Amino acid sequence: MSTGSGHRRLLAIGLDSAPPEFLFGRCLPEMPNMRRLVEGGVRGVLRTTDPPISIPAWAVMFTGVDPGTLGFYGFRHRLHHSYNQNYAPSSTLLPVPSLWKILSDRGRRVCVVGMPPGYPPPPVNGYYISDFLTPGGAPETTYPPALAKELEARYGPYRFDVTFRATERHQLYRDIVAMTQQHFAIAEELYTRERWDVFAIHEVGTDRLHHAFTKYFDPTHQDYQHGNPFEHVVEDYYRIVDQSIGRLLSLIDDDTIVFVGSDHGSMPMSGCFCINQWLVEKGYLSIRHPVPAGTPLEKAPVDWSRTSVWGAGGYYARLFFNIRGREPEGSLEPAQVPEVRARLLRDLAAIPGRDGQPLSVEVLDPHQVYQQVRGDPPDLMAYFGHLRWRSAGSLGHPTLYLRENDTGPDDAVHSFEGIFLVYDPKVKDGREIAAQPIVDVTPTLLELLGEPIPGHIQGRVMPGIRPVARTSS
Numbered sequence: 001m002s003t004g005s006g007h008r009r010l011l012a013i014g015l016d017s018a019p020p021e022f023l024f025g026r027c028l029p030e031m032p033n034m035r036r037l038v039e040g041g042v043r044g045v046l047r048t049t050d051p052p053i054s055i056p057a058w059a060v061m062f063t064g065v066d067p068g069t070l071g072f073y074g075f076r077h078r079l080h081h082s083y084n085q086n087y088a089p090s091s092t093l094l095p096v097p098s099l100w101k102i103l104s105d106r107g108r109r110v111c112v113v114g115m116p117p118g119y120p121p122p123p124v125n126g127y128y129i130s131d132f133l134t135p136g137g138a139p140e141t142t143y144p145p146a147l148a149k150e151l152e153a154r155y156g157p158y159r160f161d162v163t164f165r166a167t168e169r170h171q172l173y174r175d176i177v178a179m180t181q182q183h184f185a186i187a188e189e190l191y192t193r194e195r196w197d198v199f200a201i202h203e204v205g206t207d208r209l210h211h212a213f214t215k216y217f218d219p220t221h222q223d224y225q226h227g228n229p230f231e232h233v234v235e236d237y238y239r240i241v242d243q244s245i246g247r248l249l250s251l252i253d254d255d256t257i258v259f260v261g262s263d264h265g266s267m268p269m270s271g272c273f274c275i276n277q278w279l280v281e282k283g284y285l286s287i288r289h290p291v292p293a294g295t296p297l298e299k300a301p302v303d304w305s306r307t308s309v310w311g312a313g314g315y316y317a318r319l320f321f322n323i324r325g326r327e328p329e330g331s332l333e334p335a336q337v338p339e340v341r342a343r344l345l346r347d348l349a350a351i352p353g354r355d356g357q358p359l360s361v362e363v364l365d366p367h368q369v370y371q372q373v374r375g376d377p378p379d380l381m382a383y384f385g386h387l388r389w390r391s392a393g394s395l396g397h398p399t400l401y402l403r404e405n406d407t408g409p410d411d412a413v414h415s416f417e418g419i420f421l422v423y424d425p426k427v428k429d430g431r432e433i434a435a436q437p438i439v440d441v442t443p444t445l446l447e448l449l450g451e452p453i454p455g456h457i458q459g460r461v462m463p464g465i466r467p468v469a470r471t472s473s
């Protein structure tokens, strides 16, 4: 992959949540276009962020800095030190430029379809369609704004997402397919409008398929039933994704490098561990009277004067100390925090699983895992059962171990293993290389495009991404 020869372009395809076991494994026989990329490119496992959640993972993939440096710790952050005010990360909160912005600023022509964090749609030297986190009724969903109307006239209302935790499954599958086909149809049309230097598309349908159908197609899920009507839905869907990718690939020229990536993998969910209920049982969190099952913490009568620690649910548990002078009704003196923290870590480590064996709780301190800690980080981050157990923040359940998600049906959780693939039409390769960190994607793509790598980028160029030089003796 010579970077000095000619003007290289990039087509980046982001498949949210697509796990290596499916994209490079079970579904590959159904995917002739992906097979062509695999057989000609370099690929491997992409080790995702802590935590393995779409935001921050996509943001890290396409900025080259870690989640703490971005101040993105998940889908929700508490506003400063409030107890129940939250905000979602957005494109305007990015403290460093994305790959698209870096190249835009260098005069390259850029078109981005739905890549997170993409709301509000960032101004680029080209087009940007906002992402799946676009709020309903958002006034502007494209840059430039006029593009939205033009696309809607031709393709109908843009399908930002599906409601995967509420819709009946037959309808949901049709919705996911319609969304994916619409995104790729729009991408195809935009792709042919000019010779883009950089073109990127993100597809969230892959993530929705795994969340909504894993128990139907994955025999290792605890509720899998052989012979169910959705047993082959994963092959069917990935075949459709592959056809869409194939149509885009038919439009590229030999100067276009293709990147395919996923922000994390997916695996069956075992259940939810009720973190706040456990904190109540252990005396860290105090509520004034019992509450009905499923009561969110925000609606519970918390006695903050007798609360030292509380948590928030999701793929992982965010844990917060209730510190005097920091929280509105802080109860812990700052000098008490180290002792409470040490006791909490011991208690977390001793949590048994539903089967009586240790649950396996991994606790991370943002200040120890990130190069910088910006924004509103949790004090501690806890993963339960290697993330096969979600964290439920609600209270009043008859058990600490829920079989189902407390915020709507969900079959899957995220794994640390996403994928990457780089395909250069000018190079015959076909290697699988060792797992690479997600923070390395942006510097690697800049290098392949022959572009300088800005000094603030923390990732490095993936070693082994170029073909081994064949030296003649």
Ligand SMILES: [Zn+2]
Binding pocket: 016, 017, 053, 054, 055, 207, 263, 264
């Ligand atoms: Zn994701």
